[in-house]
Amino acid sequence: MVLSKAVQSESDISLHSTFASRYVRAVLPRFKxxxxxxxxxxxxxxxxxxxxxxxxxxxxxxxxxxxxMEPECNDLMMAAINKNYVDMDEYPxxxxxxxxxxxxxxxxxxxPLGDSETAVGVGTVGSSEAIMLAGLAFKRKWQNKMRAEGxxxxxxxxxxxxxxxxxxxxxxxxxxxxxxxxxxxxxxxVMDPExxxxxxxxxxxxxxxxxxxxxxxxxxxxxxxxxxxxxxxTETGWDTPIHVDAASGGFIAPFLYPELEWDFRLPLVKSIxxxxxxxxxxxxxxxxxxxxxxxxxPDELIFxxxxxxxxxxxxxxxxxxxxxxxxxxxxxxxxLGFEGYKCIMENCQENAMVLKEGLEKTERFNIISKDNxxxxxAFSLKDHSQHNEFEISDMLRRFGWIVPAYTMPPDAQHVxxxxxxxxxxxxxxxxxxxxxxxxxxxxxxxxxxxxxxAKKEVSEENGVVSAETDLERQKKITDAWRKxxxxxxxxxxxx
Amino acid sequence: MVxxxxxADYDQNLHSTFASRYVRTSLPRFKxxxxxxxxxxxxxxxxxxxxxxxxxxxxxxxxxxxxMEPECDKLIMSSINKNYVDMDEYPxxxxxxxxxxxxxxxxxxxPMGEDDTAVGVGTVGSSEAIMLAGLAFKRKWQAKRKSQGxxxxxxxxxxxxxxxxxxxxxxxxxxxxxxxxxxxxxxxVMDPVxxxxxxxxxxxxxxxxxxxxxxxxxxxxxxxxxxxTKKNEETGWDVPIHVDAASGGFVAPFLYPDLEWDFQLPLVKSIxxxxxxxxxxxxxxxxxxxxxxxxxPDELVFxxxxxxxxxxxxxxxxxxxxxxxxxxxxxxxxLGFEGYKNVMKNCNGNVMVLKEGLEKTGRFNIISKDVxxxxxAFSLKDSSRYTVFDISESLRRFGWIIPAYTMPPDAQHIxxxxxxxxxxxxxxxxxxLIADIVKVVxxxxxxxxxxxxxxxxxxxxxxxxxxxxxRGITKYWRRFVQGKKTSSVC
Numbered sequence: 001m002v003l004s005k006a007v008q009s010e011s012d013i014s015l016h017s018t019f020a021s022r023y024v025r026a027v028l029p030r031f032k033x034x035x036x037x038x039x040x041x042x043x044x045x046x047x048x049x050x051x052x053x054x055x056x057x058x059x060x061x062x063x064x065x066x067x068x069m070e071p072e073c074n075d076l077m078m079a080a081i082n083k084n085y086v087d088m089d090e091y092p093x094x095x096x097x098x099x100x101x102x103x104x105x106x107x108x109x110x111x112p113l114g115d116s117e118t119a120v121g122v123g124t125v126g127s128s129e130a131i132m133l134a135g136l137a138f139k140r141k142w143q144n145k146m147r148a149e150g151x152x153x154x155x156x157x158x159x160x161x162x163x164x165x166x167x168x169x170x171x172x173x174x175x176x177x178x179x180x181x182x183x184x185x186x187x188x189x190v191m192d193p194e195x196x197x198x199x200x201x202x203x204x205x206x207x208x209x210x211x212x213x214x215x216x217x218x219x220x221x222x223x224x225x226x227x228x229x230x231x232x233x234t235e236t237g238w239d240t241p242i243h244v245d246a247a248s249g250g251f252i253a254p255f256l257y258p259e260l261e262w263d264f265r266l267p268l269v270k271s272i273x274x275x276x277x278x279x280x281x282x283x284x285x286x287x288x289x290x291x292x293x294x295x296x297x298p299d300e301l302i303f304x305x306x307x308x309x310x311x312x313x314x315x316x317x318x319x320x321x322x323x324x325x326x327x328x329x330x331x332x333x334x335x336l337g338f339e340g341y342k343c344i345m346e347n348c349q350e351n352a353m354v355l356k357e358g359l360e361k362t363e364r365f366n367i368i369s370k371d372n373x374x375x376x377x378a379f380s381l382k383d384h385s386q387h388n389e390f391e392i393s394d395m396l397r398r399f400g401w402i403v404p405a406y407t408m409p410p411d412a413q414h415v416x417x418x419x420x421x422x423x424x425x426x427x428x429x430x431x432x433x434x435x436x437x438x439x440x441x442x443x444x445x446x447x448x449x450x451x452x453x454a455k456k457e458v459s460e461e462n463g464v465v466s467a468e469t470d471l472e473r474q475k476k477i478t479d480a481w482r483k484x485x486x487x488x489x490x491x492x493x494x495x
Numbered sequence: 496m497v498x499x500x501x502x503a504d505y506d507q508n509l510h511s512t513f514a515s516r517y518v519r520t521s522l523p524r525f526k527x528x529x530x531x532x533x534x535x536x537x538x539x540x541x542x543x544x545x546x547x548x549x550x551x552x553x554x555x556x557x558x559x560x561x562x563m564e565p566e567c568d569k570l571i572m573s574s575i576n577k578n579y580v581d582m583d584e585y586p587x588x589x590x591x592x593x594x595x596x597x598x599x600x601x602x603x604x605x606p607m608g609e610d611d612t613a614v615g616v617g618t619v620g621s622s623e624a625i626m627l628a629g630l631a632f633k634r635k636w637q638a639k640r641k642s643q644g645x646x647x648x649x650x651x652x653x654x655x656x657x658x659x660x661x662x663x664x665x666x667x668x669x670x671x672x673x674x675x676x677x678x679x680x681x682x683x684v685m686d687p688v689x690x691x692x693x694x695x696x697x698x699x700x701x702x703x704x705x706x707x708x709x710x711x712x713x714x715x716x717x718x719x720x721x722x723x724t725k726k727n728e729e730t731g732w733d734v735p736i737h738v739d740a741a742s743g744g745f746v747a748p749f750l751y752p753d754l755e756w757d758f759q760l761p762l763v764k765s766i767x768x769x770x771x772x773x774x775x776x777x778x779x780x781x782x783x784x785x786x787x788x789x790x791x792p793d794e795l796v797f798x799x800x801x802x803x804x805x806x807x808x809x810x811x812x813x814x815x816x817x818x819x820x821x822x823x824x825x826x827x828x829x830l831g832f833e834g835y836k837n838v839m840k841n842c843n844g845n846v847m848v849l850k851e852g853l854e855k856t857g858r859f860n861i862i863s864k865d866v867x868x869x870x871x872a873f874s875l876k877d878s879s880r881y882t883v884f885d886i887s888e889s890l891r892r893f894g895w896i897i898p899a900y901t902m903p904p905d906a907q908h909i910x911x912x913x914x915x916x917x918x919x920x921x922x923x924x925x926x927x928l929i930a931d932i933v934k935v936v937x938x939x940x941x942x943x944x945x946x947x948x949x950x951x952x953x954x955x956x957x958x959x960x961x962x963x964x965x966r967g968i969t970k971y972w973r974r975f976v977q978g979k980k981t982s983s984v985c
Contacts, residue, residue: 031597031613034831043829044566047591047821048573055584057576065578065814072538078572079542082551084559084771084778090549090896097541103525118525125619128813136668154648166797167813173795174630174811175669277578277814284578285779285816301667303660317668317811319622319661320559320771322779322819327545331537333527340531402584 055402061420061434062404064248064278064374068425073331077283077324085323086314094323097330098123101276104333106290108254109246109263109272120297121290122316123276123326127247128167129317130273130289134243135171135205137271137291140298142205145239151202159199160208161191162409163215165247168208177205183411189368190218193225197232206241206270211262212249215408216417217374219249219262226266233268241270241296247287248374250274255342256349257372270296276329279345279374281336281424286325348375348422351431355420358435364442368417375422380415387445389416395441401434549896555914555928556898558742558772558868562919567825570818571777577817580808588817591824592617595770598827600784602748603740603757603766614791615784616810617770617820621741622661623811624767624783627795628737629665629700631765631785634792636699639733645696653693654702655685656903657709659741662702671699677905683710683862687719691726700735700764705756706743709902709913711868713743713756720760727762735764735790741781742868744768749836750843751866764790770823773868775830775838775918780819842869842916845925849914852929858936862911869916874909880943883912889935895928 057067069077080094088095099118106119113119124130139156146153157178160168164181172179182195190213200207207229209220222244233240244262246253251274253260263272269292276286291297302315336344352375359365359379369378381389389405396403408415420434551561563571574588582589593612600613607613618624633650640647651672654662658675666673676689684707694701701723703714716738727734738756740747745768747754757766763786770780785791796809830838846869853859853873863872875883887899902909914928 030594032601033598033827033835035833036831037834038829038831040564040566040829043825044570046828047570047825050587050591051570051574051821054577054587055581057578057584060581060584062584063578063581067576069576070534072534074572074575076538076541076545077575078568080545081568081571081777082561082563083548084551084557086778087549087554087557090551090554090556093544093548097544100524104527107526125812126814128811132811165813166808170797170811173797275814283575283816284580284814303664303667314660317622317626317664318619320620320769320778322777322816325816327541331541334540335532335534335537337528337531339529 056400058425059400060402061426062402064275064421064423065284066277066281067283067423069281069283069328069332070335073328073335076331077328080323080327083323085321085326086319091323094326098326101326101329101333102288102290105250105274105288106264109250109290111264111290111292119290120292120294121288123329124287124289124316125285125318125321126277126287127165127245127273127275128170128287130287131167131243131245132171132175132317133289133315134271134273134291135175135177136301137297138205138241138243139175139177140301141296144298155203156205157201157203158206158208159196159204161196161210161213161220162411163190163213164208164210165214165245168245178203180204181410184409186412186415189213189216189408189412190220193221193228196225197228200229200232200238200240202236202238204238204240206243208243208245209262210249211244211246211253212374214248215406215419216369216378217248217376218370219253219257219260219373222262222269223266226268229268240268242266242268244269244272246272247275248278251279251281251341252345252374255338255345264292276325280329281332281341281344282325282328284325285322286329344424345375348424348426351375351426351428352377352422354428354431355422355435358432359438362435362439362442368415369419376419377422378417378419380417387448389418391445392438392441393418395444396437399437399441401437550894552919553894554896555920556896558769558870558915558917559778560771560775561777561917563775563777563822563826564829567822567829570821570825572818574817574821579815579817579820580813585817588820592820595820595823595827596782596784599744599768599782603744603784605758605784605786613784614786614788615782617823618781618783618810619779619812619815620771620781621659621739621767621769622664622781624769624781625661625737625739626665626669626811627809628765628767628783628785629669629671630795631791632699632735632737633669633671634795635790638792649697650699651695651697652700652702653690653698655690655704655707655714656905657684657707658702658704659708659739662739672697674698675904678903680902680906680909683707683902683906684712684714687715687722690719691722694723694726694732694734696730696732698732698734700737702737702739703756704743705738705740705747706868708742709900709911710863710872711742711870712864713747713751713754713867716756716760716763720762723762734762736760736762738763738766740766741769742772744782745773745775745835746839746868749832749839758786770819773839774823775826775835776819776822778819779816780823838918839869842918842920845869845916845920845922846871848922848925849916849929852925853932856933856936862909863913870913871916872911872913874911878910881939883910885939886932886935887912889938890931893931893935895931 083091083094085094101123102121103119106113106121111119124133142156143153155178157180158172159180162181162183169179180199182191182199191209196207207225209222209225211219226242229240229242250272253262263269271289271291273287273289274280276282276288277284355377356367360367364382365379366382367377367379369376393403393405403418403420405416405418407413577585577588579588595617596615597613600607600615605613618627636650637647649672651674652666653674656675656677663673674693676685676693678684685703690701701719703716703719705713720736723734723736744766747756757763765783765785767781767783768774770776770782771778849871850861854861858876859873860876861873863870883899887897890897897912897914899910899912901907
């Protein structure tokens with residue numbers, strides 16, 4: 001005979017199945033730290049379950065940021081997760097890996113370095129920090145120069161296109177530099193070098209060109225900018241430099257377009273930033289800033305501390321941070337080599353073409369992005385009378401795809417585009433599937449307004465009918481959505 | 496009969512990297528290699544080199560967390576590919592950040608109703624948090640001065656010379672003057688009286704530190720608040736306080752709940768705390784909380800739409816990983832108030848063990864106070880024959896990383912050793928550390944006495960005696976290094 005015992009208050013601890021434990025029945029504390037601890041399995045399960053409702057990173061076609069790395073690299077990252085990067089004295093190898101990455105990137109960008117010269121650069125948390133550091137260096141150099149010439153230096157400005165990423169606006173606002181933006185126009189969605197050079201005055205600390213515009217992936221003509229700016233500098237005697245924001249393009253152009261002159265080969269380019277976590281193929285959290293030479297980075301911006309054990313120079317906005325991404329970047333650089341990166345970029349380009357051709361076949365879209373540039377496809381509807389891009393974006397979400405729709409910056413705000421970014425982990429099959437789903441969405445959208453328009457005509461004739469029309473219209477729309485959702489269940493393959 | 500054939504591309508087939516070509520050729524250092532290599536080789540090469548890094552858990556210099564539960568490691572790994580800034584795509588992760596901000600704000604007694612949402616943000620660390628807070632103060636001050644028709648081109652910030660380097664960075668990068676209250680021997684934090692004296696109409700805020708980097712001491716924020724309130728009344732200026740609670744923010748509420756240092760004091764407008772110090776998360780997360788919406792000027796917040804929908808952003812960094820935010824939330828709900836309290840009490844207990852052990856040697860002065868961050872800062876009673884720097888170097892041979900450094904002005908003549916007690920520094924490790932310190936000190940004493948004996952024997956120092964002294968010292972060091980075989984480091 002089995003003696004059964006009533007399990008007392010330890011039942012919460014004994015029952016390892018969190019789905020039957022008290023902790024899932026009680027509401028999760030939201031705004032106040034809970035008083036008591038809970039078992040670690042329960043904590044893990046609770047958070048894991050809630051996070052299931054986040055989007056799937058790999059289907060987020062809005063982002064340039066890497067969403068897949070090899071398992072070997074994941075292992076390396078996990079092993080380094082408890083290394084605080086800033087402890088240069090304690091982790092000399094990790095620091096050395098950063099230096100190697102900086103040098104490799106500087107050489108990739110044709111920095112004028114001798115064989116045994118070390119490059120000037122630093123790893124950052126992303127291009128935002130890199131841009132702020134570069135901007136700071138320009139601002140300080142310019143201030144020193146103006147001070148030496150006895151001129152006022154309280155009104156620095158920076159010249160850039162209206163298509164800049166938000167971090168330039170942040171830099172301008174936080175560091176009190178005026179932002180002089182070259183407006184875009186329909187059909188020309190990047191900074192026009194001529195207009196940019198016109199805007200340059202003696203208070204300009206630098207002109208920022210973008211290699212790989214966020215909105216449509218285009219490369220700005222840095223060479224032309226350099227040539228025009230050299231002319232202006234010669235005329236005026238100002239020494240206005242160029243910074244290239246190569247956040248996306250820096251790891252594309254050297255592999256796909258090696259003849260394109262955009263980097264340190266142009267004499268006025270003094271610093272470049274690139275995101276390791278975009279086409280550098282590393283997870284979010286790493287960027288790089290490289291300067292042409294020591295002279296371009298004023299000494300006074302570098303700090304020396306000793307309370308971690310030995311003298312450590314530091315020039316970043318962030319101090320403590322993880323080491324994993326720096327190690328991962330080094331892994332990618334030696335794992336893939338030049339050849340490997342080239343193959344990946346070529347592959348992305350081809351998938352972009354597959355997508356582009358599929359979209360062109362529908363004959364409903366204008367392709368806004370150029371072939372040369374970051375592998376992405378930006379497109380807008382030819383006909384806006386019935387629906388707009390935002391509706392397409394919404395409907396695609398139901399399939400699991402995140403494809404953003406947004407308006408262009410001034411002066412092209414009337415143009416709306418959808419943008420699909422092709423990353424390494426977006427395969428050809430996914431591209432074909434996406435084209436399929438977009439066609440489906442178009443088809444569904446076509447059925448909707450046709451009925452709406454008919455009802456609209458009726459209601460205009462007899463004003464009395466309008467109430468009924470509304471109800472009927474609602475019913476029609478609900479039916480269409482129900483059918484839509486039913487279809488989706490069969491075909492979508494999302495997590 | 497086995498037919499043997501030569502394997503043409505044997506590099507691919509030989510999975511053992513230790514026999515493959517890739518370990519024989521030297522690793523490319525400064526230029527990207529032309530060709531790819533197999534992933535296992537890449538992994539092995541990097542992994543092998545990294546073995547020469549220090550062991551994070553033996554780094555007693557750092558406050559930053561070096562151990563988390565495996566469950567949390569799992570969560571971290573599964574969210575490693577989530578770009579935190581995609582608020583639209585990852586609404587749950589964004590929600591977790593908001594919950595953390597609210598929990599922390601309430602922990603710091605922010606004046607909020609039950610249903611109010613706190614004003615704050617997650618950052619990459621306290622550096623970013625401090626820069627954001629400083630920016631907010633600068634902007635508020637400028638707006639006020641402009642409306643009064645006064646000049647706003649000379650802002651300054653008052654703080655102690657014991658500040659962490661990020662305040663100096665903030666001052667230099669954002670062009671704010673740093674007015675430092677000098678510390679002095681025996682008083683290693685900012686003196687509130689002197690601080691308030693330095694305040695003038697261009698002061699954008701006074702920064703107090705809860706948990707000084709050097710000695711772990713808490714500054715007297717309450718006294719500062721009182722004195723500053725008085726000065727504000729006299730002058731009509733509205734100078735606020737910022738508390739840099741990078742280390743102390745997750746210690747004081749649990750160990751010293753009656754200490755008034757946070758939003759309970761009316762002049763405290765913002766507080767920063769490092770999630771990756773006593774928040775018990777790996778490096779890469781900090782928090783800044785403002786008292787109310789009014790303390791964060793609207794113009795500093797940006798709205799973007801190209802990731803899909805309107806997203807407000809107020810941080811210096813944009814794209815970054817989500818893992819640490821999720822880990823912070825994990826710690827909050829896993830440990831709860833009581834769990835954090837237990838961890839902090841344990842750390843304090845271990846500090847006492849270490850302190851008593853060192854006091855027993857009779858050779859050290861304890862510089863750190865009992866109330867403060869769980870760390871121990873100590874100096875030598877007699878530094879004439881060997882210094883704390885020598886001790887620090889010798890301890891490295893055992894595997895311990897214990898930094899020695901000089902105090903900031905005006906106490907630069909004082910040098911200390913500092914041991915930070917983190918959650919993963921156990922009682923037995925403390926005992927071992929004491930034993931090793933005793934060993935090191937004894938070795939130094941012996942080496943010194945041998946040298947001085949040989950000097951005494953020969954009267955005037957001559958070439959011979961110098962050489963003998965050198966030999967004696969070398970002998971002891973050699974024995975010392977060989978004794979190192981017993982150390983058990985990574």
